[in-house]
Amino acid sequence: MKRSTFVKGTLITSVAASLLVSQLAYSDTVRLRMHTFYGTEMDEIAADLRERVKESSDGSLRIQFFRGGELVDSSQFVNAVSRGTIDIAHGVGSYWPGQVSIGTIEAGLPGAWVSTDEARDVFTDQGLDELIAEAYEEQGVKLIGRGYGSDYGLLTSEPVSSLEDLKSMRIRATSSIATVLEKFDIPTTFLPAEELYVGLSTGVIDGAVYGGPVEYEQLKLNEVAKYYTDINLLNPGWIETALINPSTWEKMSEEQQQIITTEIDRYLEDIHQWLEEGNQKIIDEGALFEFATLPAEDSRKLAEAALPIWEEEAEKSERNAQAVEILINNATQQGRLSE
Incomplete structure (x- = not known):
């Protein structure tokens, strides 16, 4: 009886200790x-x-x-x-x-x-x-x-009616968009979002491809640039x-x-x-920005100029080549590329 009581007590203590450890581990x-x-x-x-x-x-x-x-x-x-x-x-x-x-x-x-x-x-x-x-x-x-x-448009301090207008401006863009723009002799640079206001207000940049109207408004960029142009290149x-x-x-x-x-x-x-x-909402209200769309011919030129970028990215690694193949197959299925 004594041994049985001892074993029983030991088991109860062991189970209780295990539960306590488990609870303590989860409560951390x-x-x-x-x-x-x-x-x-x-x-x-x-x-x-x-x-x-x-x-x-x-x-x-x-x-x-x-x-x-x-x-x-x-x-x-x-x-x-x-x-x-x-x-x-x-x-x-x-x-x-x-x-x-x-x-x-x-x-x-x-x-x-x-x-x-x-x-x-x-x-x-x-x-x-x-x-x-x-x-x-x-x-x-x-x-x-x-x-x-979401939307990914161009915000500039001066109105834009064509790609030709951008040649006299310096545009903030990430690497892939910058590569496309540079094919048309459009100067580009990169700044993080938190530096866009100062960059536009001081003339370090004349425009940015960063997001849609709501993001530009949240960064208060409407105070230093008011011309929003849809470039019809990528969405999202x-x-x-x-x-x-x-x-x-x-x-x-x-x-x-x-x-x-x-x-x-x-x-x-x-x-x-x-x-x-x-x-x-901002587009419908039309108060913060003046909205325009790049001419269809210019948008087509941008899209054509982008295709070599796909090839350049594919050449960087076997994994990149597989990723670009997925994009090519998808674009072909969607009818944007011919087979």
């Missing part, structure tokens, strides 16, 4: 430093994300949010996540093409897609995201989310990427991982819808 708060390339315009959406993650995880997951430029430069997101300086990054692949060569393709090659539904299909159903995830894994980061931007004009540090990811339980991916997906979709609705 995982604090995640998340950095976006956006500024204050996304504060409300970011606050919703933080609250949902906290509630869904019973407080075991907490997000500390950083806006564009607050902790690290957007172009350094991949390195920062890999080193653990930040845990989660929300950016655009064209900010780091020197680190992840497929990033330019990921962000959106000119002419690659013309609707959000088409872009979603290319990434999720035609295998593009699988190739991209492999590339990020090689850089020590994990792909956990995909966002779809950029594709957003969410990355996480692998060590941070592995420390979380499967349930916590699911919470993060689910809520990051919702966060990215909320941003997309906010952009779409905001752009249309």
